[in-house]
Amino acid sequence: xxxxxxxxxxxLQRALQGTWRVAPASLYKQPDLTAAQQDDELSKSSxxxxxxxxSIPSAGLRNIKPLGRIKRTMEIRRAxxxxxxxxxxxxxxxxxxxFGDARLLIRDPQTFGQRACAAAQALHPSWLxxxxxxxxxxxxxxxxxxxxxxxxxxRDTLPWRLKEIKYAWQREWRFIWLPDTELTGEVPxxxxxxxxxxxxxxxERLAATLGSGCR
Numbered sequence: 001x002x003x004x005x006x007x008x009x010x011x012l013q014r015a016l017q018g019t020w021r022v023a024p025a026s027l028y029k030q031p032d033l034t035a036a037q038q039d040d041e042l043s044k045s046s047x048x049x050x051x052x053x054x055s056i057p058s059a060g061l062r063n064i065k066p067l068g069r070i071k072r073t074m075e076i077r078r079a080x081x082x083x084x085x086x087x088x089x090x091x092x093x094x095x096x097x098x099f100g101d102a103r104l105l106i107r108d109p110q111t112f113g114q115r116a117c118a119a120a121q122a123l124h125p126s127w128l129x130x131x132x133x134x135x136x137x138x139x140x141x142x143x144x145x146x147x148x149x150x151x152x153x154x155r156d157t158l159p160w161r162l163k164e165i166k167y168a169w170q171r172e173w174r175f176i177w178l179p180d181t182e183l184t185g186e187v188p189x190x191x192x193x194x195x196x197x198x199x200x201x202x203x204e205r206l207a208a209t210l211g212s213g214c215r
Contacts, residue, residue, distance in 0.1 A: 006099035036098035081177035108200040119192040134172040
Protein backbone atom coordinates (compact mmCIF):
# COMPACT_ATOMS: atom_id res chain seq x y z
CA UNK A 1 0.00 0.00 0.00
CA UNK A 2 1.22 3.49 -0.88
CA UNK A 3 0.50 6.83 0.80
CA UNK A 4 0.76 10.39 -0.47
CA UNK A 5 1.55 13.84 0.78
CA UNK A 6 -0.21 16.70 -1.03
CA UNK A 7 1.17 20.23 -1.08
CA UNK A 8 3.15 22.78 -3.01
CA UNK A 9 5.68 21.40 -5.46
CA UNK A 10 8.62 23.35 -4.03
CA UNK A 11 7.88 22.16 -0.48
CA LEU A 12 7.44 18.54 -1.50
CA GLN A 13 10.65 18.73 -3.52
CA ARG A 14 12.49 19.53 -0.28
CA ALA A 15 10.76 16.59 1.36
CA LEU A 16 11.88 14.31 -1.46
CA GLN A 17 15.42 15.56 -0.93
CA GLY A 18 15.23 14.71 2.78
CA THR A 19 13.81 17.66 4.72
CA TRP A 20 10.38 16.81 6.18
CA ARG A 21 8.48 19.70 7.75
CA VAL A 22 6.13 19.04 10.66
CA ALA A 23 3.87 21.73 12.09
CA PRO A 24 2.40 22.40 15.51
CA ALA A 25 -1.23 21.29 15.69
CA SER A 26 -2.32 24.85 16.49
CA LEU A 27 -1.23 25.97 13.01
CA TYR A 28 -4.17 24.18 11.38
CA LYS A 29 -6.64 26.60 12.95
CA GLN A 30 -5.28 29.58 11.01
CA PRO A 31 -8.01 31.42 9.05
CA ASP A 32 -5.96 31.71 5.85
CA LEU A 33 -6.01 27.94 5.27
CA THR A 34 -8.43 26.33 2.83
CA ALA A 35 -11.53 24.47 4.01
CA ALA A 36 -9.78 21.16 3.35
CA GLN A 37 -6.78 22.15 5.48
CA GLN A 38 -8.37 24.04 8.34
CA ASP A 39 -9.43 22.28 11.54
CA ASP A 40 -9.12 22.75 15.29
CA GLU A 41 -6.73 19.96 16.17
CA LEU A 42 -6.68 20.88 19.87
CA SER A 43 -10.42 20.74 20.55
CA LYS A 44 -13.06 18.20 19.49
CA SER A 45 -16.78 18.46 20.31
CA SER A 46 -19.69 16.05 20.05
CA UNK A 47 -23.18 15.57 21.47
CA UNK A 48 -23.79 13.04 24.20
CA UNK A 49 -26.40 10.35 23.62
CA UNK A 50 -30.02 11.45 24.28
CA UNK A 51 -30.14 8.80 27.03
CA UNK A 52 -26.90 9.91 28.70
CA UNK A 53 -26.83 11.00 32.32
CA UNK A 54 -24.31 13.33 33.91
CA SER A 55 -22.73 13.53 37.34
CA ILE A 56 -21.12 16.44 39.17
CA PRO A 57 -19.55 14.83 42.26
CA SER A 58 -18.32 18.15 43.67
CA ALA A 59 -21.92 19.36 43.80
CA GLY A 60 -23.27 16.05 45.06
CA LEU A 61 -25.13 15.41 41.80
CA ARG A 62 -25.11 11.95 40.25
CA ASN A 63 -26.87 10.35 37.28
CA ILE A 64 -28.83 13.47 36.37
CA LYS A 65 -30.93 13.29 33.19
CA PRO A 66 -30.34 16.62 31.39
CA LEU A 67 -32.99 18.53 29.48
CA GLY A 68 -31.87 18.30 25.87
CA ARG A 69 -28.53 17.00 24.62
CA ILE A 70 -25.22 17.94 26.19
CA LYS A 71 -22.27 19.08 24.10
CA ARG A 72 -19.00 17.48 25.19
CA THR A 73 -15.72 19.15 24.29
CA MET A 74 -12.36 17.45 24.65
CA GLU A 75 -9.34 19.75 24.72
CA ILE A 76 -5.70 18.88 24.25
CA ARG A 77 -3.88 21.45 26.36
CA ARG A 78 -0.29 20.50 25.52
CA ALA A 79 1.18 21.51 22.16
CA UNK A 80 2.12 18.71 19.79
CA UNK A 81 3.26 18.28 16.18
CA UNK A 82 1.68 16.53 13.25
CA UNK A 83 2.06 15.92 9.53
CA UNK A 84 -0.77 14.62 7.37
CA UNK A 85 -0.53 12.05 4.60
CA UNK A 86 -3.28 10.09 2.90
CA UNK A 87 -4.13 6.59 1.75
CA UNK A 88 -5.98 8.24 -1.17
CA UNK A 89 -3.57 7.44 -4.02
CA UNK A 90 -5.38 5.22 -6.55
CA UNK A 91 -7.57 7.93 -8.08
CA UNK A 92 -7.13 11.27 -6.37
CA UNK A 93 -10.01 13.21 -4.88
CA UNK A 94 -10.17 16.58 -6.75
CA UNK A 95 -10.45 18.48 -3.46
CA UNK A 96 -6.81 17.64 -2.75
CA UNK A 97 -6.00 20.52 -5.11
CA UNK A 98 -6.76 22.77 -2.11
CA PHE A 99 -3.51 21.53 -0.56
CA GLY A 100 -1.26 22.56 -3.44
CA ASP A 101 -0.14 21.72 -6.96
CA ALA A 102 1.68 18.42 -6.38
CA ARG A 103 1.79 15.18 -4.48
CA LEU A 104 4.61 13.07 -3.11
CA LEU A 105 3.72 9.43 -3.69
CA ILE A 106 5.42 7.22 -1.10
CA ARG A 107 5.51 3.59 -2.21
CA ASP A 108 6.99 2.18 1.00
CA PRO A 109 5.20 3.78 3.98
CA GLN A 110 6.84 1.45 6.50
CA THR A 111 10.37 2.49 5.52
CA PHE A 112 9.33 6.13 5.36
CA GLY A 113 7.75 5.91 8.82
CA GLN A 114 10.89 4.36 10.25
CA ARG A 115 13.07 7.13 8.82
CA ALA A 116 10.78 9.92 10.03
CA CYS A 117 10.49 8.48 13.54
CA ALA A 118 14.25 7.91 13.70
CA ALA A 119 14.90 11.54 12.74
CA ALA A 120 12.41 12.72 15.36
CA GLN A 121 14.00 10.47 17.98
CA ALA A 122 17.47 11.81 17.14
CA LEU A 123 16.29 15.40 17.54
CA HIS A 124 14.25 14.92 20.72
CA PRO A 125 14.94 11.49 22.25
CA SER A 126 12.35 11.86 25.02
CA TRP A 127 9.45 12.85 22.74
CA LEU A 128 7.04 10.20 21.44
CA UNK A 129 6.74 9.90 17.65
CA UNK A 130 4.43 7.52 15.79
CA UNK A 131 2.15 7.14 12.74
CA UNK A 132 -1.52 6.18 12.96
CA UNK A 133 -4.69 6.39 10.86
CA UNK A 134 -7.16 9.14 11.73
CA UNK A 135 -10.50 8.10 13.24
CA UNK A 136 -13.47 9.99 11.77
CA UNK A 137 -16.49 10.56 13.98
CA UNK A 138 -19.97 12.05 13.68
CA UNK A 139 -20.39 15.01 16.09
CA UNK A 140 -24.06 14.05 16.50
CA UNK A 141 -23.23 10.60 17.84
CA UNK A 142 -19.84 11.15 19.47
CA UNK A 143 -16.75 8.97 19.53
CA UNK A 144 -15.46 6.11 21.69
CA UNK A 145 -12.81 6.56 24.35
CA UNK A 146 -10.59 4.06 22.53
CA UNK A 147 -10.76 1.68 19.60
CA UNK A 148 -10.91 -2.05 20.34
CA UNK A 149 -9.16 -2.70 17.02
CA UNK A 150 -6.09 -0.74 18.11
CA UNK A 151 -3.10 -2.67 19.47
CA UNK A 152 -2.67 -2.27 23.22
CA UNK A 153 0.12 0.30 22.91
CA UNK A 154 -2.15 2.54 20.79
CA ARG A 155 -5.24 2.49 23.03
CA ASP A 156 -4.60 5.94 24.54
CA THR A 157 -3.70 7.72 21.28
CA LEU A 158 -7.22 8.42 19.99
CA PRO A 159 -7.42 12.09 21.12
CA TRP A 160 -4.63 12.98 18.68
CA ARG A 161 -6.29 11.07 15.83
CA LEU A 162 -9.85 12.44 15.88
CA LYS A 163 -11.43 14.37 13.01
CA GLU A 164 -15.05 15.05 12.15
CA ILE A 165 -16.60 12.84 9.51
CA LYS A 166 -16.79 15.72 7.01
CA TYR A 167 -13.04 15.19 6.49
CA ALA A 168 -13.36 11.43 5.90
CA TRP A 169 -12.69 11.82 2.16
CA GLN A 170 -9.08 12.63 3.09
CA ARG A 171 -8.38 9.11 4.45
CA GLU A 172 -5.58 10.52 6.56
CA TRP A 173 -2.51 8.70 7.85
CA ARG A 174 -0.97 10.98 10.45
CA PHE A 175 2.49 11.50 11.91
CA ILE A 176 2.09 12.49 15.56
CA TRP A 177 4.92 13.84 17.71
CA LEU A 178 4.26 14.42 21.40
CA PRO A 179 6.66 16.50 23.53
CA ASP A 180 7.29 15.16 27.02
CA THR A 181 6.98 18.63 28.58
CA GLU A 182 4.78 21.63 27.97
CA LEU A 183 6.13 23.94 25.26
CA THR A 184 5.96 27.63 26.10
CA GLY A 185 6.02 30.71 23.91
CA GLU A 186 5.82 30.50 20.14
CA VAL A 187 5.83 26.92 18.86
CA PRO A 188 7.41 26.97 15.37
CA UNK A 189 7.38 24.23 12.73
CA UNK A 190 10.29 21.79 12.84
CA UNK A 191 12.20 20.35 9.90
CA UNK A 192 13.22 16.73 10.28
CA UNK A 193 16.28 15.60 8.35
CA UNK A 194 15.11 12.16 7.23
CA UNK A 195 17.51 11.79 4.32
CA UNK A 196 16.61 11.58 0.60
CA UNK A 197 13.58 9.39 -0.08
CA UNK A 198 13.79 9.15 -3.88
CA UNK A 199 14.34 5.41 -3.45
CA UNK A 200 10.82 4.99 -2.05
CA UNK A 201 8.92 8.04 -3.36
CA UNK A 202 8.19 10.02 -6.51
CA UNK A 203 7.07 13.65 -6.87
CA GLU A 204 4.20 14.33 -9.29
CA ARG A 205 2.48 17.43 -10.55
CA LEU A 206 -1.09 17.27 -9.30
CA ALA A 207 -2.78 18.21 -12.58
CA ALA A 208 -1.69 14.88 -14.04
CA THR A 209 -3.08 12.83 -11.15
CA LEU A 210 -6.52 14.29 -10.48
CA GLY A 211 -9.41 11.94 -11.07
CA SER A 212 -12.99 11.36 -10.02
CA GLY A 213 -12.29 10.40 -6.41
CA CYS A 214 -10.68 7.71 -4.29
CA ARG A 215 -11.69 4.11 -4.76
